[in-house]
Amino acid sequence: MSEPWPSTPLAAAERAFDLLTCPPTPLSLDCRAITGMPPTVLPLNQVKRTLTSSATPRPVRDLVWRELVIRARRDGPAWVVAAVGVAMPGLRRTAGMLARGWRGDIADLDAELLAGFLQRLGTVDLDEPRICGRLVDAGARAVKQARDREAGAEFVRVARVWTAPPPEPWDHPDWLLSRAVAAAVIDPDEFLLIAWTRLDHLSVQVVADRLGVEVEVARAWRRKAERRLVDAIGGGELDWSSLLPKGRKVTDAARPAGAAG
CATH class of the missing domain: 1.10.10 (Arc Repressor Mutant, subunit A)
Structure with missing residues (x-):
């Protein structure tokens, strides 16, 4: 019996990548024209291991990522999944950092992270360095915007004077x-x-x-x-100070009249 399909966005993307790169016909990248890479055709799971190795210089990573983005734009969904899969270590690390302090469903943040990454995949400048880093950054910005949208449900708003201890x-x-x-x-x-x-x-x-x-x-x-x-x-950009005690939600009884549900 096959394993159930993962229910979280990052795990599902990782499973899809694993299926694309498993024998007997793994999705592969011809690295023979990429300076600094092994002069052969490599399955993408091996490309991923090479790019995450500390021995691989950043310029080589950018050359590989340039090719991955071109393929994702030109050759269809399999290569989009490939780009996400190769970036998964950075996406996972970023997702872990972004989830700290979040009391909602982590899958929602992961979905925003992937959406931001994929949207930027179509527009990222391939002549600038840190291609993968800038794709992950775009995902991080999408998560930040999502958290800001949710902040309205986590902060107490009242139409009278409210005293709270300063952060x-x-x-x-x-x-x-x-x-x-x-x-x-x-x-x-x-x-x-x-x-x-x-x-x-x-x-x-x-x-x-x-x-x-x-x-x-x-x-x-x-x-x-x-x-x-x-x-x-x-400038106060990094102040995320909720007026609610940790772990507590605003209940209907505690919401001011007219507050959104």
Whole structure:
């Protein structure tokens, strides 16, 4: 008896990718013309492993992603599924960060993440670096917009004076960085660059090697990302402070008259 089809969007996309890449006729990419890749035709699950390896330089990843996006635009649904499947490690990591503090159905956020990714797949500039990162960023922005739409149901609104304690001016650094990714202030790679060097105290050289960039590039990249982070914190962009206690929902009895259901 076959396994039931997954009920969550990311798991379903991953299953579809696995089916496309299983023997005897896995969907494959001709890598012979892609500098830095093995000079052969590779099944896409092997392409995925190569792209997620720290030994693969970023420019090589972008060359492969350029080809994947071209195929997705030109060759139909199988290659769209392929693009999602190859990006799945980044999508999973981003989904995990975006889900922190969310009390609704995680599948809803995953669906928004995929929708944003797929919409951007048709328009992303292939001459700019970080093709996959920018696709995942678009998904993150879609999730942030969805969370903002839901915020109306999580915040108490009243037509009279309301006293509430001010939000604490501090937060766990990981949560702050996660919200910055969700708000598209920084991307997932910048999250890792800042977290690994500032919080885990790894050297910039070690992290630069992991990310496939030169150490001076990594330092400049981190500096720009941290500048955006400081501006976002100062501007209140990363403040998600609900007036409701954690885990509590607004009941019909507690809603002010005229509030949406």
